[in-house]
Amino acid sequence: MTLQRPPVNSLNLDLLKEMSKSLDEIAKNKSKAMILTSASPKVFSAGLDIMEMYKPDLKRVEEFWTTLQEVWFKLFGSNFITAAAINGHAPAGGCLLAMSCEYRVMTGGNFSIGLNETALGIVAPNWFMDTMTNTIPVREAEYALTTARMFNVEEALKVGLIDEVATDKDDAIAKCKGFIGKFDRIPALARSITKLKMRQAAIKRLQDGRREDLNEFLQFVQNPKIQKSLEMYIQSLKKKA
Numbered sequence: 001m002t003l004q005r006p007p008v009n010s011l012n013l014d015l016l017k018e019m020s021k022s023l024d025e026i027a028k029n030k031s032k033a034m035i036l037t038s039a040s041p042k043v044f045s046a047g048l049d050i051m052e053m054y055k056p057d058l059k060r061v062e063e064f065w066t067t068l069q070e071v072w073f074k075l076f077g078s079n080f081i082t083a084a085a086i087n088g089h090a091p092a093g094g095c096l097l098a099m100s101c102e103y104r105v106m107t108g109g110n111f112s113i114g115l116n117e118t119a120l121g122i123v124a125p126n127w128f129m130d131t132m133t134n135t136i137p138v139r140e141a142e143y144a145l146t147t148a149r150m151f152n153v154e155e156a157l158k159v160g161l162i163d164e165v166a167t168d169k170d171d172a173i174a175k176c177k178g179f180i181g182k183f184d185r186i187p188a189l190a191r192s193i194t195k196l197k198m199r200q201a202a203i204k205r206l207q208d209g210r211r212e213d214l215n216e217f218l219q220f221v222q223n224p225k226i227q228k229s230l231e232m233y234i235q236s237l238k239k240k241a
């Protein structure tokens with residue numbers, strides 16, 4: 001699955017809906033595996049589209065958040081094998097997508113990956129945190145989350161946020177295929193049940209608290225102080241260009 005929403009694959013409602021549909025198709029056509037990557041040469045995904053949260057239409061922003069939750073359920077909780085070929089920056093929601101896969105290969109270069117929410121004055125939702133603690137040790141996750149740490153490729157490898165480094169996108173995809181090939185001699189049902197048991201606690205936490213998570217998000221986007229911060233953040237991103 002190749003993310004292709006220039007310039008930075010930010011996750012807006014339309015892209016999330018497309019992803020949700022594609023994940024359904026992959027599950028339905030009984031694909032063995034999926035590799036998630038990006039069509040951009042330098043950004044895997046810039047995370048959530050800030051414009052969806054800035055001065056939002058309430059009905060749309062509710063659909064936006066529930067679709068994001070759905071994409072996470074379908075990706076993190078998939079039966080099929082998932083790997084991410086991370087060929088560029090992966091902040092926040094971009095990191096969430098990568099961590100929701102089972103294996104991550106990142107191309108070398110001046111790219112970074114991590115959950116930077118606290119730097120934006122935002123508390124990452126529990127399921128973002130659960131996805132991180134499913135990937136790297138709890139102590140490292142707490143440190144990274146509280147300090148909004150963006151890891152460079154070497155740091156990400158050292159902490160286990162990524163599994164391998166690749167020279168370029170083709171190499172990243174080849175390495176993801178290498179990971180997928182490891183399952184050729186492992187019974188598929190045993191593999192998928194084991195994966196889902198490992199992920200069950202995080203999945204159940206969001207299933208049980210899905211409405212509450214949505215309400216927290218809706219309160220968050222309607223808070224005037226948050227709106228002011230988002231406005232300043234958007235300006236800072238635009239000034240940079």
Ligand SMILES: CCCCCCCC/C=C\C/C=C/C(=O)SCCNC(=O)CCNC(=O)[C@H](O)C(C)(C)COP(=O)(O)OP(=O)(O)OC[C@H]1O[C@@H](n2cnc3c(N)ncnc32)[C@H](O)[C@@H]1OP(=O)(O)O
Pocket residue numbers: 007008010042043045046047048049050051089091092093094116117122123124125216217220234237238240241
């Ligand atoms: C108590 C419980 C509370 C519960 C409440 C829960 C609330 C939690 C809510 C949300 C969690 C948030 C998750 C997120 O994912 S927020 C998004 C975070 N993402 C970022 O901070 C990344 C920002 N972008 C960048 O750092 C860079 O763009 C880059 C490194 C990805 C790429 O750099 P570069 O190639 O140099 O591109 P530009 O910076 O020049 O950007 C090009 C263009 O794109 C616009 N843009 C960038 N990122 C975003 C984005 N995330 N959304 C929308 N638009 C984006 C940028 O503004 C430029 O636009 P232009 O000037 O008009 O061309």
